[in-house]
Amino acid sequence: xxxxxxxxxxxxxxxxxxxxxxxxxxxxxxxxxxxxxxxxxxxxxxxxxxxxxxxxxxxxxxxxxxxxxxxxxxxxxxxxxxxxxxxxxxxxxxxxxxxxxxxxxxxxxxxxxxxxxxxxxxxxxxxxxxxxxxxxxxxxxxxxxxxxxxxxxxxxxxxxxxxxxxxxxxxxxxxxxxxxxxxxxxxxxxxxxxxxxxxxxxxxxxxxxxxx
Ligand SMILES: CC(C)(COP(=O)(O)OP(=O)(O)OC[C@H]1O[C@@H](n2cnc3c(N)ncnc32)[C@H](O)[C@@H]1OP(=O)(O)O)[C@@H](O)C(=O)NCCC(=O)NCCS
Numbered sequence: 390x391x392x393x394x395x396x397x398x399x400x401x402x403x404x405x406x407x408x409x410x411x412x413x414x415x416x417x418x419x420x421x422x423x424x425x426x427x428x429x430x431x432x433x434x435x436x437x438x439x440x441x442x443x444x445x446x447x448x449x450x451x452x453x454x455x456x457x458x459x460x461x462x463x464x465x466x467x468x469x470x471x472x473x474x475x476x477x478x479x480x481x482x483x484x485x486x487x488x489x490x491x492x493x494x495x496x497x498x499x500x501x502x503x504x505x506x507x508x509x510x511x512x513x514x515x516x517x518x519x520x521x522x523x524x525x526x527x528x529x530x531x532x533x534x535x536x537x538x539x540x541x542x543x544x545x546x547x548x549x550x551x552x553x554x555x556x557x558x559x560x561x562x563x564x565x566x567x568x569x570x571x572x573x574x575x576x577x578x579x580x581x582x583x584x585x586x587x588x589x590x591x592x593x594x595x596x597x598x599x600x601x
Pocket of ligand 1: 451455516522524550551558563
């Protein structure tokens with residue numbers, strides 16, 4: 390299992406409805422027909438034909454390292470099997486994995502929720518955007534769509550994300566979305582020959598609603 394296939398981890402400009410925005414009152418204004426529709430991307434389930442995209446992301450060490458960790462190389466067969474399993478998996482609880490697809494159908498990245506605690510209303514997510522697709526607001530849109538669904542449809546009330554201390558791109562991304570740093574866990578990961586801290590970012594449903 391490689392890093393991209395297991396994206397785990399997890400500011401302070403409020404969500405300000407910029408180019409990567411998702412309107413909250415679409416039902417009133419007549420916005421996208423689907424809750425999974427962003428301005429330039431759509432969240433959809435993993436399908437078996439996605440395996441070449443996952444295989445390509447596995448080749449990106451920096452993506453793997455930032456998402457989770459660099460693992461031993463994975464064969465095309467193993468990737469195909471893993472993607473087929475993801476495509477046919479019956480999800481238990483509220484965990485899920487989506488492909489972040491551009492409107493022309495190109496798979497640009499993946500986002501997955503985990504550590505979903507319905508009783509307390511807390512969850513977490515990880516995501517990765519392929520290196521060729523960064524800087525277009527895809528991550529921002531994907532996160533907003535997922536948060537809106539979990540807060541407004543599944544009644545979750547808090548999301549936390551763990552971001553490696555050296556991952557300034559992800560830190561900036563989450564800060565731009567309104568996440569706040571809630572803690573620093575010291576020496577939690579080993580990479581690049583050294584131990585690194587992990588930052589814990591959090592956002593409540595109320596903060597999400599207020600910033601939208
Ligand atoms: C972090 C990551 C998900 C961002 O994806 P993206 O689609 O390029 O992000 P967006 O285009 O939505 O960027 C939103 C904001 O994030 C910040 N950001 C994104 N990439 C950045 C970078 N390389 N350096 C600094 N800030 C960055 C910017 O503030 C940006 O807003 P701006 O362009 O208006 O200033 C992507 O770089 C990635 O997949 N990295 C490897 C995996 C990873 O880190 N996953 C997250 C683990 S917690």
